[in-house]
Amino acid sequence: MAVPVWSVDPRTGKQREQVAVEATAAEVDAAVRAAARAIPALADRSVRSRLLRAAAGALEESAAAVIAAADAETALGVPRLTGELARTAYQLRAFAEVVDEGAFLDVIIDHADPAAQPIPRPDLRRMKIPLGVVAVYAASNFPLAFSVPGGDTASALAAGCPVVVKAHPDHPATSALCTELLRAAAVSVGLPADTVVTLHGFQAGVELVRHPLVAAAGFTGSVPGGRALYDAAAARPQPIPFYGELGSLNPVVVTPDAAAERAEQIGAGLAGSFTLGVGQFCTKPGLVLAPAGQDGDRLVAALTAAAGEAAPGVLLDARMRDNFLKGAASRVALPGVSAPVVPAGEGETGVRPGFVTVAAPDLDESLLEECFGPLTVVVRYGSAAELAAVLDRLPGNLTATAHLGSAEAAQEGGSAAALLARLTALAGRVLVDGWPTGVAVAPAQHHGGPYPATTSTSTSVGATAIERWLRPVAYQDTPPALLPLELRDANPLGVPRRVDGTLS
Structure with missing residues (x-):
């Protein structure tokens, strides 16, 4: 039937x-x-x-x-x-x-x-x-x-x-x-x-x-x-x-220097990114590592204000909505987790964005799983060692982002360079001081990453x-009349080639 x-x-x-x-x-x-x-x-x-x-x-x-x-x-x-x-x-x-x-x-x-x-x-x-x-x-x-x-x-x-x-x-x-x-x-x-x-x-x-x-x-x-x-x-x-x-978490690392310089800007930008398209982008920032302390608090406060004002939206289908609501509820209920803006349903078909925060030592494994929809996890780290320990637990990703202070961004061979090297091992696209949502169609673009990203x-x-x-094919000692046109010496189709080691 x-x-x-x-x-x-x-x-x-x-x-x-x-x-x-x-x-x-x-x-x-x-x-x-x-x-x-x-x-x-x-x-x-x-x-x-x-x-x-x-x-x-x-x-x-x-x-x-x-x-x-x-x-x-x-x-x-x-x-x-x-x-x-x-x-x-x-x-x-x-x-x-x-x-x-x-x-x-x-x-x-x-x-x-x-x-x-x-x-x-x-x-x-x-x-x-x-x-x-x-x-x-x-x-x-x-x-x-x-x-x-x-x-x-x-x-x-x-x-x-x-x-x-x-x-x-x-x-x-x-x-x-x-x-x-x-x-x-x-x-x-x-x-x-x-x-x-x-x-x-x-x-x-x-x-x-x-x-x-x-x-x-x-x-x-x-x-x-x-x-x-x-x-x-x-x-x-x-x-x-x-x-x-x-699937991809698309982690974001905010350094202490970046938070000190522009906490409010980063918090507002994060809200715009994780709620874009009702959180249904494959490059949504789903895990954000922010420093503990006053500057990190400023970032969370700005994120709370912006996310709280974000409009509700409709997910692609009812199954995705149900999974989002179940996933959000399970994350909010974890020990050590708080929800400054609680992700929730809106009417019969809509959802409201939200986020949760947790201290790095209390990070549950389930928070390292992608939650499709407008939710992100903010992990507060108190030291470089705590940051490194979280990064060591992450799977492969499409993107990884670093928000840096101006001085550390200008220093060769310093802590920022070490952070980018660490993020490069985790993702196919590494961003600095931006947000991963949106993938430009350009020859230099790479949209992929270590498993399970791709x-x-x-x-x-x-x-x-x-x-x-x-797939490549090599022809050996083949008569010219039998060669594909692209491989003949006269190059009748004018394709770029490397001949005897020289590009032509």
Whole structure:
């Protein structure tokens, strides 16, 4: 019997419309095989860049409908979603530029050298090629930028890989609409519509990662869900890479000097960051280490005032709201914990932000677990040794932030340098005197970190995200007529290359 997939309004908890039915195992198989048939058509880099630009344009042309659908299903608000759509379109075009440039192919040519030592060297020519069909597991909290038209899809298409998306149940109507736009964009540039396919249903996601024609997977979500899929990918007869973003505390360390200089500014900034988007950013600062004493008290007082004035909001779905309220209540009830602003429910569907404080020696292990929603934990440390002891207990993170005093920030080789070195071991992005919410789409960006932040050393944001969907191949002593165009001496496609050790 077909299982319906409903679009639900999180502001009311009411069903809006039936969007689809959950895919059966046979339908998953058909979808993957259809996507695989698009692989040859994606071999032409120029058509891939045209597809990415066409997809960006399609999103912008249908912006009103896409934003309305996403807001109805997520309650994220029109201003936030307007910015997210612009980011998503920019990201698609940025990958089109990556494709056109061709440096991602990482072409290296070493001509034969009979006189090489210790042994003669054959003619070797190396480049990267696409893996094949990529499975993308859409995120709940970014219905555009990390979902059907998001970074995983854009980077996979840029690499030459067709995509099968497992839609998130929190925004199925948005996913369906974006799928239509991407498939139409593919057809408009001469590619098969099945270059992008979307499926619905929990079991469909399990079947997808197990399918023998799926060559890699990208995931953004929770630790339990991501770990289950990661294990399934590894347990296949032919294991595949699984690029998962699972969970992150995103610790913030406020030094005594920073608190002395600008406690009120830091407290207000923290309130704005952990309540942004109702605390549903993957980079939300969930653990803040602030000094004990008067300056730390000033910071907490400013945080209390700002967080107390923060507006209530609606989480993405009722399950997330229930988990948030249970998690908040359990944290507030811990020994040694106080709650200057108590996180709580608001009406039937809303939540109010809040935070808890605890002395470093009383820090319970459960406070080192991510709580999705508008809650943060402020740990008061009384010494450098107490700070170090807390940092030693932390898992891997997407980000780690240091707020420094002006004098220590200007000193080479001092305590601030040592703190940044310690934070670098914990996270993929290290910030100074800022807040981690918001991830710029830029070539130098890295959105990843040690486990459980991610399951690999790769990034899901920025130009190098394309590397996840490629593998290198070296051709040895291959006749010129049989070489890919990118590896021929004449370089007819004009791609950047390293030839006999020299970049050209």
